Amino acid sequence: MTGNPVHTAHWPAPFASGPVDATVTVPGSKSVTNRGLVLAALSSEPGWLRRPLRSRDTLLMAEGLRALGVGIEETVSSTTSGPGSAPGSGEAWRVIPSGLQGPATVDVGNAGTVMRFLPPLATLADGPVRFDGDPRSYERPLHGVIDALRALGARIDDDNRGALPLTVFGGGALDGGPVEIDASSSSQFVSALLLSAARFNQGVEVRHIGDSLPSLPHIRMTVDMLRTVGAQVDTPEAGGEPNVWRVKPSALLGRDLVVEPDLSNAQPFLAAALVTGGRVTIPDWPERTTQPGDALRHIFTEMGGSCELTDAGLTFTGSGRVLGIDVDLGEVGELTPGIAAVAALAESESVLRGVAHLRLHETDRLAALTKEINALGGNVTETSDGLRIRPRPLHGGVFHTYDDHRLATAAAVIGLAVDGVEVENVGTTAKTLPGFTDLWTAMLGEPAGRVPARRA
Structure with a gap:
């Protein structure tokens, strides 16, 4: 993590009032x-x-x-x-x-x-x-x-x-x-x-x-x-x-x-199905690909969901339970922020390994995830090559992104299950996922530019 977070307008991450059920067309890789x-x-x-x-x-x-x-x-x-x-x-x-x-x-x-x-x-x-x-x-x-x-x-x-x-x-x-x-x-x-x-x-x-x-x-x-x-x-x-x-x-x-759809950018939408117990379909998911995001089919299934690849695309369905995972992400390190977000909402402990190199990405992603999830009440500790995440009840608050697009989408995932999460500089998602907030609110059945109402 480098320097202080940039304090720009905060985006109220939509809280999901029930299971999502949507088809989301993801931009190219x-x-x-x-x-x-x-x-x-x-x-x-x-x-x-x-x-x-x-x-x-x-x-x-x-x-x-x-x-x-x-x-x-x-x-x-x-x-x-x-x-x-x-x-x-x-x-x-x-x-x-x-x-x-x-x-x-x-x-x-x-x-x-x-x-x-x-x-x-x-x-x-x-x-x-x-x-x-x-x-x-x-x-x-x-x-x-x-x-x-x-x-x-x-x-x-x-x-x-x-x-x-x-x-x-x-x-x-x-x-x-x-x-x-x-x-x-x-x-x-x-x-x-x-x-x-x-x-x-x-x-x-x-x-x-x-x-x-x-x-x-x-x-x-x-x-x-x-x-x-x-x-x-x-x-x-x-x-x-x-x-x-x-x-x-x-x-x-x-x-x-x-160009294939960006499967790593599909991650927050698949995570939404997992954490809300809902269903999301990503059209045009390739049968064969070298994209690291394809590993989500196995990882998120192990964390409590199920998936089916058909002519319509990949449909991922949550079971209503989110399970912890012990996984080496060395080959698919860019998926770590989204997996950490899901792990923070799981029933049991997770260990994410093999990703020491994430300290040299858009920001020090391991330090950033630890600081921001813990600021919402989480229990995340850094290891020599990853994160240990012990779930506990989270609360609302500002989630800083450090100009890192994957920190912003990870915060949105947490916000589905935790009321009151405010994402600082959600616009950083334009780095690889333009129109993210409109895609996110459309998945939740809301008009573009609006977010679901907060719980009373």
Whole structure:
């Protein structure tokens, strides 16, 4: 957790007077959208992203690519889907690659994908590219990408901080080749190098030499998307060496990509079914996916619900009971805030393990969750690699978000069962889930912009 919370207008989290029963169309995946934008920008021909997520993180990625000379044309369908539908579901972005240009300046905001995925691409630009962002972005680890790019032949000026702000002096090409990195603080270090590697003269061989690697599903997502655009990738899962990924130099193909719903952003809505004993359907849930959010089917079932995947989507049903869980979330750490919120409302103790790296996310998520849930009367303690949550009755109060979208949605989940929760800066959800409050109130059967009445 960094600095003091930003005190902006408080949003009264709606209290659920009964079980929810709703269909919620979730916007597209941030992870897929931003990877798709990078790959399309590096391709040899134009491509399309259909139903992309349009949020702060993805708009920062698009603007960063535009600053480098990439054409991105947006089209918007006039069709709307009514209450409970996702904004942006009728959009398509056409990406037109071009020679990457410098000098340029890229604003990364506080988007991990932008600050890590674009510096490797900037090495291919014809001129210097400066990267800057929000104050918190200066504190997030970037050394893995910086050190690796230098080892591969790039020239980077970061005043030896291993963090933003920095300048990449693009030379129009990069040698590439083998490189060793410690990606134990973020799997995005590996994905960042792999995404641009096909354009390096020798491709790349990335060898992770640190402790356990978090968020492996995101690396699998990167590999799958690379293969979709024609890249040749060797991975540990395909019989290669453990912790080694290789991408051969090649041209990438322009594709027509339909972006999956963001399954991690579906989490608060599934949690609503669990904590209210209700039912929520998420349309277009994929049968096969590399998104970490797919793990919710198993995790939330173990916590007391049940789910069914049909042609209509994923329907999750709460049983009226919420059970504690002991779970290693190392591969799906971004789900921790929402799981912690549910665990705070459970009948029994929960232990969330394998997520020490969350201390380096948008905020120190472990410290923030502990402080804010305990401020509502909870009993949460930090462990070396996670949280121990012993449920006890909660009361209303202000839940600070520290400019972290997943803290805001976690607070909304608690507010369903605890009257009087006020969410500070709920607007931070626009980072990855624009229109969250309207989707939330529509799920509860309320008109947009209103919340259910408080209990007398």
